[in-house]
Amino acid sequence: MCIFCSIVNKEIPSYCIYEDDTVFAFLDINPTAKGHTLVIPKEHCISFLDCPATLRNHVFEVAQMLANRLEKQLNCDGINMLSNIHEAAGQSVEHFHVHLIPRYKGDTEII
Ligand code: 5GP
Ligand code: ZN
Numbered sequence: 001m002c003i004f005c006s007i008v009n010k011e012i013p014s015y016c017i018y019e020d021d022t023v024f025a026f027l028d029i030n031p032t033a034k035g036h037t038l039v040i041p042k043e044h045c046i047s048f049l050d051c052p053a054t055l056r057n058h059v060f061e062v063a064q065m066l067a068n069r070l071e072k073q074l075n076c077d078g079i080n081m082l083s084n085i086h087e088a089a090g091q092s093v094e095h096f097h098v099h100l101i102p103r104y105k106g107d108t109e110i111i
Helices: 003-008 053-074
Strands: 016-019 023-027 037-041 076-082 099-103
Touching: 003 023, 003 037, 003 076, 016 053, 037 053, 053 076, 053 099
Parallel strands: none
Antiparallel strands: 016 023, 023 037, 037 099, 076 099
């Protein structure tokens, strides 16, 4: 069973940041920085590569809205937005997700 599908179905608890009919966003359980957010399609896709275009576009639309919100609310200086594709690139959960990681001037290099 996919852990992110379980989160979408509320079988596993998460700190939900945003939800609509097709997209879900929640705080990362092991944050790189305060506010580290994951944006995912509710429908199971393995990665960016197999996510249908309309759904992929909406994931990024929500990511943009949440990144703007993070910048305002946390007053961060920047944000890393990234999606790891396959294990070799660091993907540990095989359900497409976009990371939003708040960054601050002088903080530790993470990417
Ligand atoms: P990846 O390494 O696949 O790019 O990112 C997966 C992310 O999912 C990791 O940053 C990890 O901390 C997060 N994660 C894994 N399991 C859970 C979970 O059960 N709940 C939440 N909120 N985050 C999770
Ligand atoms: Zn899934």
